[in-house]
Structures are given as structure tokens and as C-alpha cells.
Amino acid sequence: xxxxLKNVFLAYFLVSIAGLLYALVQLxxxxxxxxxxxxxxxxxxxxDLRISQLQADLRRPPPAPAQPPxxxxxxxxxxxxPTYARLVQKAELVRLSQTLSLVPRLHWLLxxxxxxxxxxxxxxxxxxxxxxxxxxxxxxxAQRLREGEPGWVRPRGVEQRNRALDWLRxxxxxxxxxxxxxxxxxxxxxxxxxxxxxxxxxxxxxxxWTRGVSVWPVGLVGGLRFEGPRVQDGRVVxxxxxxxxxxxxxxxxxxxxxxxxxxxxxxxxxxxxxAPRGHLESSLLSHLVDPKDLEPRAANCTxxxxxxxxxxxxxxxxxEQLQRQGRGSDPAVEV
Ligand SMILES: *[C@@H]1O[C@H](CO)[C@@H](O)[C@H](O)[C@H]1NC(C)=O
Numbered sequence: 001x002x003x004x005l006k007n008v009f010l011a012y013f014l015v016s017i018a019g020l021l022y023a024l025v026q027l028x029x030x031x032x033x034x035x036x037x038x039x040x041x042x043x044x045x046x047x048d049l050r051i052s053q054l055q056a057d058l059r060r061p062p063p064a065p066a067q068p069p070x071x072x073x074x075x076x077x078x079x080x081x082p083t084y085a086r087l088v089q090k091a092e093l094v095r096l097s098q099t100l101s102l103v104p105r106l107h108w109l110l111x112x113x114x115x116x117x118x119x120x121x122x123x124x125x126x127x128x129x130x131x132x133x134x135x136x137x138x139x140x141x142a143q144r145l146r147e148g149e150p151g152w153v154r155p156r157g158v159e160q161r162n163r164a165l166d167w168l169r170x171x172x173x174x175x176x177x178x179x180x181x182x183x184x185x186x187x188x189x190x191x192x193x194x195x196x197x198x199x200x201x202x203x204x205x206x207x208x209w210t211r212g213v214s215v216w217p218v219g220l221v222g223g224l225r226f227e228g229p230r231v232q233d234g235r236v237v238x239x240x241x242x243x244x245x246x247x248x249x250x251x252x253x254x255x256x257x258x259x260x261x262x263x264x265x266x267x268x269x270x271x272x273x274x275a276p277r278g279h280l281e282s283s284l285l286s287h288l289v290d291p292k293d294l295e296p297r298a299a300n301c302t303x304x305x306x307x308x309x310x311x312x313x314x315x316x317x318x319x320e321q322l323q324r325q326g327r328g329s330d331p332a333v334e335v
Contacts, residue, residue, distance in 0.1 A: 074105040075187035077204055078260065080164040082157030083121065083195050084113035088311045090120055090335060092195040097128040103204040107178070107188075109167065111160035112136040117175045120334060125177060134176030137163040143273050155280045158273040161192055165270050168263065188260035189214075192253050196311055199254075203305035206297040207257035213289040216298035218252040221308035227252060229294060231301045236294040249282040249291060254306045256281070262288055 079100060083089060093110075100106055108130050112121055115138045125132050139159045167174060168190065170181045182188060189210045193199065207214050215236065217228025222243050227250070230238040241250040249256075263269060269287035271280055298305055322328045329335075 075189055075208055076182070076260075077103065077106045077208060077257075078109055078164075078168065078182075078188055078190045079106060079193045080109045080111065080161055080190060081193050081195050082111050082113060082160030084156075085118065085120075087314050087316070087335070089195070090124065092311060093121070093124050096193065096195050096199070097124065097130060099199050099201065100130055101128070102201040105208075106131065106204065108132040109164040110134055111157075111163050113139050113157070113160055122176055123334075132177040133167060133174045133179070135160070135163050135167055135173065136175050155271075155273065155275065155277075157194065158271045158280065162270045165190075165263065168260065169267060182260065186260060189257045190260055190263055191257040194253060196309060197254050198307040198309045200305040203298070206305065210257050210259045210295060210297075212262055212293060212295060213256055213258050213285060214295040214297045215251060215256045215301065216296070216306070217301050217304050218255040219304040219307040221252050221254075226304050228255060228304075229296055229301045231296045234296065234300060236291060236296055236301075244278055247279055247282050249285040250278075251281050251285070252308060253281055254308065256285065256294075258284075258288060 081093075081096065083093060097108070100108055108125075108128075110121065110125060110132060112118060112135070114136050117134055117136050122134065125134055137159050143154060143159065163171075163173075168181055172179070172181075189207050191204075191207055203216070206216060215229045217226045217240075219226045221227050222241055224240075224242055227241045228239070229236040229251075230240055239245060239250045244250065266287050269284055272283035275283040319328055
């Protein structure tokens, strides 16, 4: 019995040693768990690579965004505005100047119908923040509206618009603001913007790249919802107007713009104060362009971006009554 126990013990010992040896041998052996480990390591390597790529991307300066051209590269828009003293003058000029403030690269040529600059207009221009040239020229007596004459009998603002053309051509004589005319070779466009119309800021971008004479419709004019060129296949083929359609250019003053180089190349082109009613625009344009070469803008003349609004003349009945009693509104307050 004793011997048997000893044998069992021996067998147990041997089996244990064999197990231990087997385990020791197995430790040094490659095992079939390696391929998945390799795949995991490869994945990690790929991720590291991607991270360092992304880090490099982050360090790189961002690409320049698609930006509008630098303002210096834009042609200048010369806006010519004749103006005359009246009760609503300041209101009209404030409204217009604040519209013009929304337009980059714009130069306002404000021409007073006056012998010399008035403090109201000088002050308004100085406060406007706009690049401007202040001009003044009195309309000759023979051309002035007589008391009681309706406004359409004589064209208004002729002398003033011609004064602005003269300044652009180097005529000098500015009474305020920028005194030097555009240097030779200046890229620009000239637009005649009366102080009573309403202008969309979009209109100015439509005219900026005018090559010769560009045109578009004008709203609320000529007794119509709008007047303007008729366009076919991108060319002007006629005009939508009810009144004297046979005028060479049945266009409103607010309905066209002229490239500055073209105006400078035609030194005789100006407005004719003696032009018959409705022919003032034609008197300038017939020096400059053939109607078929007009450049339609504002989506082939299908969008109205300027309106011929008229400000009502304010009634001053109470003011006059108070003035007779010596109690009128303080004249020191500018209106
Ligand atoms: C104007 O019309 C022409 C010819 O039909 C067309 O090619 C062009 O795209 C139009 N322009 C605009 C701004 O609609």
C-alpha cells in the first residue's frame, strides 16, 4: 500500500514537471494570434499618418477666400447732381448722400445753381464722408423758369451738368472738396443723378463697367409705370415710351451712364440748353453713341433700379401766418 502511494506521488510529480516544461516551451513560440495584432498595428500607423497630415493642414495658412476685387481696381463712378435752393433741398441731399455712401469707389460732383457755394450745401458735403467735388454756377437769367411757368417748359440743371463735364475735362473751378480732375487714363463712368430720384444701390454696380453708354429702365416716369429700352438678344432694338417715341434717345436723365474715356474723347459733347422739350438727353448722347450700340444693363432692362420720385412741395401756410405775427420757426435752425 505504501509503495503504491509513492508511485502515485511520483506520477503526479512527473506530470507536473512535464506540464511546466510544456508551458515554458510554449512561451517562446510564435502563436497564431499575430496576424490580428499586425492588422491593429497597421491601423494605428495609418491613423497616426492621418493625424499628422491634418496637423500639417492646420498649420498651413488658409487659402485666400474668393474676394471681390480691391476697391482700387474698380472704375470710379462720378455722380453728377445739379441742385438748387428750396425748402426740401437738404432733405433730398441727405437722402441721396446716404444712398451714395453705400457705394464703393464713388465721387460725387454736386453742382449748385448759385453764384457761390451755400453754407447749407458746403456743410452737408463736409459731413457726408463722401469723396466729392463742390461746384457752383448760376443758371443764366434767360434760361431760368419764370414765376408761374410749369417746370417742363425749360430744362433744369443744364448749366450745372455742363459745369461738371467741364470740370471732368480739366476746366477747374471747384469751390470745395477734390479740386483736381481725374488724371489721364482714369477708369470711370459718369452718371447724372438728380437729387429727387430714388436709387437702388444695385444700380451703381450695373453701370460701373460701362464701356460706352449703358442704359436701363426708369420707374414712374413719362406717365408710365416705367420707361426704358426694349432689348432683344442682348441688344437695344427700341424704346418703351409713350411720349415722342421718335426722339433719337427717348431716355430719362436717370436711365443712362457714359464711360469717362468716351466723354473725354468727345470734348464737344454736352447738354444743349436750347434743345426742345424731352430732347436734352439726346442732345448729349447723339455726340457719343449710336442707339444700336447702347449697352443694356439691369438684366437686359427687365429690372427697375431707379425711380423718378417727386417730393411734394411743402405747404407753409401756418409758417407764413406765424411769421406775420413775429413768431415764425427759428431761422437759425437749418432745415
Ligand atoms: C441678356 O440676353 C442675352 C441674349 O439673350 C443673354 O445671353 C444674357 O445672358 C442676358 N443677360 C442677363 C443678365 O439676363
